[in-house]
Amino acid sequence: MFPTLRKLILLVLGIPFVILGTRFLLDAGQSALIHFAAESWKPITVEVLSVEHFSGADQALGNQTVVHYQYEFEGQALEGQFSCIGDECPQTDLHLSLRAAQDEKRPVSALVNPDDPAQSLLYRHLYMPLFLLKAGVGLFCFLTGSVSVIFGVYLLSGAGAAKGGK
Incomplete structure (x- = not known):
């Protein structure tokens, strides 16, 4: 009972890290995409x-x-x-x-943006420390959460589940 509960906790705790990491990575990516796209605006x-x-x-x-x-x-x-x-x-x-x-x-x-005139930038400026912070935290959270989820699923359904039942 308790080994299965620990495996479930590992799985469930990884999911928020994946979501948070994805959010940070998307935010950093959006900032970089807008910065580079604005070069032709x-x-x-x-x-x-x-x-x-x-x-x-x-x-x-x-x-x-x-x-x-x-x-x-x-x-x-x-x-x-x-x-x-x-x-x-x-x-x-x-x-x-x-x-x-x-x-x-x-x-x-x-x-x-000539393709979408409602989109404009007062300053085309990518603040690198903030960009690197978002990307770094995003990668850390995403990878940590992914490993936790994958390991939890593996332990619950794979070879780890057979060993845990003995």
């Missing part, structure tokens, strides 16, 4: 609508900047959003330069 000018800057001791990851902007592409009026946290921002004091652009009604350059 069209440059446009956007109008900054709002700039929010959150900072303080309660910010676990550091300062956060959130920018809302609007742009026109092939006669369509569209809106976009950009956010970054701490060192992930492409420049220090990003919020100050964007607030100045907003106050002066000065346009800011951005990139738009």
